[in-house]
Amino acid sequence: MELDHPDRDEIELAAVLRALSDPQRLAIVRELAAADEPRPCGSFALDIAKSTRTHHLRVLREAGLIEQRRDGTCKLSTLRREDLEARFPGLLDAVLRRVPAGSSIR
Amino acid sequence: MELDHPDRDEIELAAVLRALSDPQRLAIVRELAAADEPRPCGSFALDIAKSTRTHHLRVLREAGLIEQRRDGTCKLSTLRREDLEARFPGLLDAVLRRVPAGSSIR
């Protein structure tokens, strides 16, 4: 059973935004972006059931945000930075950037 | 009955991404961005019922993406460009940018 990753040119904007609109998935993507190394599924600081975590990772993968590959009993996830940058320049940076301090000035 | 618009610093990333993840709403935002003028609700090229259109515009407004104000019998919508740029720099540009031609190269 192979994992289906969309090709770079198949990644759809609406699907990416949809995938990122969930707090848990946004947290996963932030962690992946911070630690620039492949991360095993179980290493994310999420207070949810295993099966739910699997679900979120699949949504991220099918949207084209992450790549998953088997490594022994683990499955390692990495952010598809290059593909996303090529397809939607600046999007990932904008999403991952911290909220500017001045944004609360009225 | 007053419309509730979130303040600039109350706009939440997940809500913005959520709002943009629907094709109809993305189309509305694109139209608003293209025509840099306030647009009446009925002027969008959407093949949906009036009530559905109202629903989408409310989602966009409550997420902080658009501003709506009454003007006679019309209600005009405008994109909250400045607020969005201050809060999430580069996000709107990245979302509205057309897909680069080279993104389909393998």
Place this chain on the structure above:
DNA sequence: AAGATAGTTCGACGGTCGTCGTATAATCTC
């Protein structure tokens, strides 16, 4: 006041989503 125009509200519907627990698969180590 009557009619026209532009949006909203409401309830309803089918579909999808996030979540869970349990059972199952795949791989490593002994």
Place this chain on the structure above:
DNA sequence: GAGATTATACGACGACCGTCGAACTATCTT
């Protein structure tokens, strides 16, 4: 092969979403 570890698959459940039509509100014009 047996056991341990890691992750997936499968229902199931309640909640939410996008959609609609019909009734309603608000404003302008005559």
